[in-house]
Amino acid sequence: MAQPASTETIFNKPKIELHVHLDGAIRVKTILDVARRRGIVLKAENEDQMKHLCVVHKPVKEFTEFLDKFEEYMHVIAGDREAIKRIAYEFVEDKSKEGVIYVEVRYSPHFLANTDVEPIPWNQKEGDVSPSDVVHLVNQGLAEGERDFNIKARSILCCMRHMPNWSMEVVELCKKYKDEGVVAIDLAGDESINCEAQPGHRLAYEEAVKCGIHRTVHAGEGGPSSAVKEAVEVLKAERIGHGYNTLDDRVLYKQLLEQNMHFELCPISSVLTAACDPDYTKNPVVTFKNDKANYSLNTDDPLIFDSTLQLDYRTAQEYMGFTEEEFERLNINSAKSSFLPEKEKKELVNKLYEAYSMVENSETA
Numbered sequence: 001m002a003q004p005a006s007t008e009t010i011f012n013k014p015k016i017e018l019h020v021h022l023d024g025a026i027r028v029k030t031i032l033d034v035a036r037r038r039g040i041v042l043k044a045e046n047e048d049q050m051k052h053l054c055v056v057h058k059p060v061k062e063f064t065e066f067l068d069k070f071e072e073y074m075h076v077i078a079g080d081r082e083a084i085k086r087i088a089y090e091f092v093e094d095k096s097k098e099g100v101i102y103v104e105v106r107y108s109p110h111f112l113a114n115t116d117v118e119p120i121p122w123n124q125k126e127g128d129v130s131p132s133d134v135v136h137l138v139n140q141g142l143a144e145g146e147r148d149f150n151i152k153a154r155s156i157l158c159c160m161r162h163m164p165n166w167s168m169e170v171v172e173l174c175k176k177y178k179d180e181g182v183v184a185i186d187l188a189g190d191e192s193i194n195c196e197a198q199p200g201h202r203l204a205y206e207e208a209v210k211c212g213i214h215r216t217v218h219a220g221e222g223g224p225s226s227a228v229k230e231a232v233e234v235l236k237a238e239r240i241g242h243g244y245n246t247l248d249d250r251v252l253y254k255q256l257l258e259q260n261m262h263f264e265l266c267p268i269s270s271v272l273t274a275a276c277d278p279d280y281t282k283n284p285v286v287t288f289k290n291d292k293a294n295y296s297l298n299t300d301d302p303l304i305f306d307s308t309l310q311l312d313y314r315t316a317q318e319y320m321g322f323t324e325e326e327f328e329r330l331n332i333n334s335a336k337s338s339f340l341p342e343k344e345k346k347e348l349v350n351k352l353y354e355a356y357s358m359v360e361n362s363e364t365a
């Protein structure tokens with residue numbers, strides 16, 4: 001895979017990130033620290049070895065090969081209150097250093113719990129950290145990070161494709177923690193498991209619509225364009241995670257462009273998960289850009305891709321023809337497509353206009 005040649009900072013201005021997994025954005029050092037404290041023996045003894053286990057360096061053969069990476073470390077963090085709060089706090093610090101002023105971070109509360117979850121994930125023994133405790137701890141870590149690093153962080157709770165029986169609980173947690181910074185529901189995991197065959201997801205999303213919970217869905221990443229159609233028509237998604245394969249259905253793509261649907265694009269992820277061609281110049285991101293679609297640029301899982309937002313931006317600039325103007329346009333669209341309440345959204349958009357020295361009502365979409 002081509003690696004960008006320069007190290008110069010690309011688009012050194014305030015940015016928005018809307019699609020990043022908390023459990024895919026943990027510091028390697030933290031995994032080792034927590035393992036040591038908890039007396040958990042890992043296959044790795046130092047950061048380099050741990051990185052080697054967690055990182056996908058070249059496009060995977062199967063999408064599940066990528067998901068298997070989480071198995072290397074999730075049992076270290078899951079079920080540990082201090083660790084859960086710590087990863088949320090450190091995440092905010094890392095994003096602030098990348099110049100992100102607003103981030104929506106997502107995760108599965110069930111994947112970090114060790115009680116009130118069936119089955120208990122990652123071969124953990126039963127403990128006392130429930131999915132609800134997880135959400136509260138993450139909220140605390142994010143809130144403390146916001147205060148210390150002067151950035152705004154909100155969260156999205158993930159349903160998992162293979163666990164439809166968790167989804168109703170996920171939407172209930174979105175409702176319960178709405179006032180603590182949880183802004184939306186997501187559906188993540190292996191897209192080969194479609195949701196119409198899993199009524200649990202549909203019912204949860206119906207409840208989300210009913211209760212005014214915002215909705216995004218991973219679709220058209222490894223899965224076909226029909227998964228995107230299902231996300232929009234059945235799950236009433238307001239944003240699409242990835243969505244690259246939307247381009248295979250020209251009618252659907254045109255319709256979504258007209259609807260101003262927001263696509264959460266993740267360039268480096270799209271290549272390393274083998275969702276897209278390894279040649280970045282042929283990446284669907286280029287089409288979304290050329291068509292002036294509404295999209296964001298995101299890291300997805302920086303731990304697993306050994307990446308930063310800067311690397312995604314640099315890749316976009318070096319191989320996909322991105323300009324400063326396009327980076328500004330996409331960030332303004334990202335702010336407009338955030339799941340913040342209208343007033344806060346407006347403030348965020350205005351902050352960007354100011355940072356980019358643009359006139360407030362300029363046409364950017």
Ligand SMILES: O=c1[nH]cnc2c1ncn2[C@H]1C[C@H](O)[C@@H](CO)O1
Nearest residue numbers: 021023106107108158188189218301
């Ligand atoms: O890119 C992705 N596509 C689908 N699922 C993903 C991706 N990155 C992470 N996940 C899964 C694995 C995580 O444990 C889960 C919740 O963050 O979401």
